[in-house]
Amino acid sequence: xxxxxxxxxxxxxxxxxxxxxxxxxxxxxxxxxxxxxxxxxxxxxxxxxxxxxxxxxxxxxxxxxxxxxxxxxxxxxxxxxxxxxxxxxxxxxxxxxxxxxxxxxxxxxxxxxxxx
Numbered sequence: 872x873x874x875x876x877x878x879x880x881x882x883x884x885x886x887x888x889x890x891x892x893x894x895x896x897x898x899x900x901x902x903x904x905x906x907x908x909x910x911x912x913x914x915x916x917x918x919x920x921x922x923x924x925x926x927x928x929x930x931x932x933x934x935x936x937x938x939x940x941x942x943x944x945x946x947x948x949x950x951x952x953x954x955x956x957x958x959x960x961x962x963x964x965x966x967x968x969x970x971x972x973x974x975x976x977x978x979x980x981x982x983x984x985x986x987x
Contacts, residue, residue, distance in 0.1 A: 877979060877980055878972070878980055878981070878982045879978070879979060879980065879981045879982070880981065880982050880983060881983070883981075888911070888912045888913070888914065888915040888916070888917055889911065889912075889917065889973065889975055889978055889981040890911075890981055890982075890983050891909045891910070891911050891928060891971040891972070891973045891981060891982070891983045892909070892910045892911070892913045892983065893907060893908070893909055893930075893969050893970075893971050893983060893984075893985045894907070894908040894909075894910065895907060895963070895969075895985075895987070896908060896957075897963065904959060905959070905960050905961075905963040906957050906958060906959055906960060907930060907932075907942070907957075907958050907960050907963075907969055908955065908956070908957045908958075909928045909930055909955070909956045909957075909958075909971045909973070910954070910955050911925045911928065911954035911955075911973050911981075912925075912954060917954060917975070919949060919950060919953065919954070920949060920950060921949045921950060923975070923976065923977050924947065924949035924950075924954075924975070924976055925947055925954035925973055925974065925975055925976075926946065926947060926974045926975070926976050927944055927945060927946045927947065927973065927974050928944065928945050928947075928954060928956040928971060928972070928973045929941075929942075929943070929944045929945075929971065929972045929973075930942040930943065930956065930958050930969060930970075930971050931969065931970045931971070931972075932960065932966045932968070932969050932970075933966065933967055933968040933969070933970070934965050934966055934967065935965060935966070935967045940966075942958045942960065943958065954973065966987060967986060967987055968984055968985060968986045968987065969984065969985055969987075970982065970983070970984040970985075971983050971984075
């Protein structure tokens with residue numbers, strides 16, 4: 872089995888929204904900081920109960936040279952946190968794409984990538 876075989880994306884999306892949406896936020900605040908935000912259930916909220924919730928989100932960047940950068944993982948507590956993760960990214964213009972993974976405790980691992 873290949874890891875890619877377990878990843879689900881927009882083609883598998885159903886009534887519950889699992890695909891992680893990736894937003895680029897440039898020049899935020901006085902420091903003009905760049906961020907990448909990952910939101911699960913942006914338009915239609917994903918359930919957030921002990922029985923059914925998003926456990927984590929991970930973000931990866933692909934540089935223009937083709938190097939993969941792991942920005943980290945954010946874990947969520949069911950009921951008490953919403954599945955929104957914000958990552959500070961230095962030199963945003965060095966990247967050509969971002970990819971996010973998220974894990975639903977019932978429906979598995981979902982993916983999404985955007986190109987800049």
